[in-house]
Amino acid sequence: MTREALLAFAAASLAVAGTAAVLPRTRARTPRADTVRGRRGASVLRLLAAAGAAVRPAVLARAPRDLEARILAAGSPAGLGSRELMAAKLVAAGLGAAAAIGGGTLLPGRLGVAAVVVGPVAGFLAPDLWLRRRAAERALRVRADLPGMLDLLRVSVEAGLPLAGALEAVGRRADGPLAGEWRRVGREVSLGVPSGEALRRMVQRVPLSEVTALVGALERAARHGAPLAETLSAQARDARHARRRRIQEEAARAGPKIQLVVALLLVPSVLLMVAAALATALLEPASSLGVGAA
Secondary structure, rough: OOOHHHHHHHHHHHEEEEEHHHOOOOOOOHHHHEEEEEEEEHHHHHHHHHHHHHHHHHHHHHHOHHHHHHHOOOOHHOOOOOHHHHEEEHHHHHHHHHHHHHHOOOOOHHHHHHHHHHHHHHHHHHHHHHHHHHHHHHHHHHHHHHHHHHHHHHHHHHHHHHHHHHHHHHHOOOOOOHHHHHHHOOOOOOOOOHHHHHHHHHHOOOOHHHHHHHHHHHHHHHHHHHOOEEEEEEHHHHHHHHHHHHHHHHHHHHHHHHHHHHHHHHHHHHHHHHHHHHHHHHHHHHHHHHHHHH
């Protein structure tokens, strides 16, 4: 029965993996859950950076040029800069090497050597992967909130508020990364920073095409004296169209992926289950005949 059990186990594994890949990702992701998860990751990075505080001056010159931009796009988690992140990467690489050396002795043959090589590399790249995922989640939230917040901004401007005051007022009544950026722009302008410079800083922290288009439209409206309400209404309409087009593109890409998963995982799982059933049916009579003869 060992052969049948292995076939059944392989079939169940393929079926579970295929079902998980085909089902839509409908898990509830509330802003609070995202915030808690982001704080946990930032806390881990802060601990790693503190552990590598002694090596920060040495690795500052080796930090990639785009590292600071990626940190800003991720929302500057835990207030970490390029120095702290590079220190965290080195400490994570050391931990990965230690874990690989400890676990590599348990692996047979060349797998142990491969684990020793892969471990420090994986540890070094783990903070970058976390940073990229956090930036992607932040961009997704910004794009989802932008159309509705632009409508609120248009109403605030029509009510007589200046642009900076309207940004701060709408940001104070909303939640999320975009609301935080608008509150920051309003505070900077109230402290004497020119509105154009404050908006350009926001583009650096939120490097999305929709935000860049919004800031460009606001600057053109201020330069030519165009009504802000009409500009904001047009930007909200464009943001909705861009979001709808992005959803349609994702849906179009999902079809081939589902077909590939069905062909490579679900169909083989069914065939393995049939093979397990046939093997059981063919081997049981032979075993029963052997017992009767004995």
